[in-house]
Amino acid sequence: MHELVHVVSLLAAGVAACCGALVWRRRRSSPLATSLALMMFGGASWALAAGLAGLATTGTARLALNYAVYPGVALSVAALFWYFLVLAGYGRLLTRRTVALLSIQPAILILVIVTDPWHHLFYARAGLDAAGTFTIVTGPLYWVHVAYSYPLLLIGLAALVGAMRRAVAGHRRVYAEVLAGSLLPLVGNAVTIAVSPGAPSVDLTPVLFLATAAWWLRIEGRGTPQRLVPIAARQVIGALDDSILVLDPDGRLVDANPAGRAFVGRVSAQHRLATPIGAHWNDVVGPEIATLVARVALQTFPLPDGSVVEVRANEITGDDGTNLGRVILIRDVTEVERLRSELVIQASHDPLTGLHNRRHFDLSLAEAMRLATADADPLSVVMIDVDRFKTVNDSRGHAVGDRVLxxxxxxxxxxxxxxxxxxRYGGDEFMILLPRTTEAVAAERAAAWRLACAALSFTSVGEPFGVTISAGVAQMPAGATPDEFLHRADKALYQAKSAGRDAVAVA
Structure with a gap:
């Protein structure tokens, strides 16, 4: 009877190897094919070694073939875990790093069984006893292998059970079929280990593994598991933070995801509505929002609670072109708008002083000159430098220099x-643009700023000090370009500095 079982194992090994090769060819078209093929290859190796071990006539040959079982065991376990993860929707976790981690235990196992005749930690004792019966006494590393394999498979089973619970009703039956097939070899192996660990006289586990693989191959042939791997579209929509609302052609709300219902609760014009489903869109969100959505396909606007939302409306049409309604996507962009405003401010403002920067001044100057020319108004500019600012930075430090600026x-x-x-035009240089201001008035104001800055008091290492400024004033000449205008102010500033600083000069 035992011999017949061993022959069956050899035949199963051949069938499994052929089926594995066929499944392997489909690995690019099916996400489950690779793990299923590896499981068949592992089962084939396991069944081949187990069958030959049972038919071996010498203790040495039988021991060597018993060792040869375990590479196939390790491959089958890893492939089964792989299959569970992909089918449960966790295929993204199987990166190259994960596959490398899964390969560590099989590699260590092979090293252990190759060196076991020297350390006897996997098989403590093995060989023919006085009665001629081949017996094996397992060592601690054997049980380490068992303690690794079963929790790994239980984790995979738990993931599969979780996926079955999340699945729609029509898919749960397929998950149940996969689970039923996976329990067959696990139970068979557990019974085998409990009854006869190490070298059982009859080990049906590899045959049961192959039966499971064949059963899964049949399910795979129907294409159903491939459709199970992605989560259902409604589950995806339900998990979105964005609000999704569906309107019928008459503008009535016919469906909404949880986020959409929450949004409607925030902005509902009629809070007495028991449910927004079935109510008209105008009554649900109010005419202002409803009008905006009807007018444009994409609109961003603030809500009364201070948040900002982006609303996109798309028409739903049937195959014959008829209008089936609209789907409205509402996204909270409050943080995005805040960051956008900050970027706008950063692009036009100096971060140290809070004043506008040179880029903003250049844009504003061109527009101010255009308006002054069109309205025949005077336009003046004051260019200011902090006197001997480099000395302040060098002698008192940049932190004090920043405080001065x-x-x-x-x-x-x-x-x-x-x-x-x-x-702040750059470094210690400031620019003041004065619309509708003559050169004389601009010079008076520059003189006032000079006195105000001279009155400032600073302290560095307990020592008080002050600063002064120099200013150059220029009025826009008729027909001048911005560069020519600023060049006049710069020339006037040079005159103020040449006069001994702490002065105002007019171009």
Whole structure:
């Protein structure tokens, strides 16, 4: 009887190897084919070694073939775990790193069984006893192998059970079939280990593994497991943070995901609605939002609670072109808009002083010159430098220098009109654009700023000190370009510095 079982194992090994080769060819078209093929190859190796071990006539040959069982065992376990993860929807976890980690235990197992005749930690004792019966006493590393394999498979089974619970009703039956097939070899192997660990006289586990693989191959042939791997579309929509609302052609709300229901609860014009489903869109969100959505396909607007949403509306049409309604996607972009506003501010403002920067000044100057020319109004500019600022930085440190720049900037900005523009032009240089201001008035204001800055007081290492500024004033000449205009102010500033600094010069 035992011999017949061993012959069956050999035949099963041949069938499994052929089937594995056929399945392997489908690995590019099926996400489950690779793991299923590896399981068949592992089962074939396991069944071949187990069958030959049972038919061996010498203790040495039987021991060697018993060792040869375990590479196939390790491959079958790893492939089975792989199959479970992919079918449960966790195929993304099987990266190259994960596959490398799964390969560690089989590699160590092979090393252990190759060296076992020297350390006897896998098989403590093996051979023919006095009665001529081949017996094996397992060692601690054998049980380490068992303790690794079963928890790994139980983790895979738990993932599969979780996927079955999440699946739609029509798919649960297929998951149940896969689970039933996987339990057959696991139970058979557990019974074999419990009854006769090490070298059982009859081990049906590899044959049961192959039966499971054949059963799964039949399910795979129907194509159903491939459709199970992705989660159902409705589950995906339900998990989205974005609000999704569906309207019929008359504008009534016919469906919404959980996020959509929450959004409707925030903005509902009629809070007495027991459920928004079935209500008209205008009554649900109010005419203002409803009108915006009807007018454009994409719109961003603020809500009364201060948040900002982006609303996209798309028409739903049937195969014959008839209007079936609209689907509305609502996304909270409050944080995005906040970051966008910050970027706009950063692009046009100096981060140290808070004043506008040179880029903003250049854009504003061109527009101010255009308006001044069109309205025949005077336009003046004041260019200011902090005197001997490099000495302050070098002798007192950059932190003190930064404080000087900030206080000077605040002093210049404090006494300005709404239309005036004060910018940090670069380094210790400031620029003030004065619309509808003559050269004479601009010079008076520059003199006032000079006195205000001279009154500033600073302290460094307990020592008080002050700073002064020099200013160059210029009025826009008729027909001048921006560069020519600024060159006049720069030339006037040079004159102020040449006069001994702490001065105002007019171009």
């Amino acid at each position: 900030v206080d000077v900037a605040h002093t210049l900005a404090r006494d300005t009109r709404v239309d005036d523009l004060v910018v």
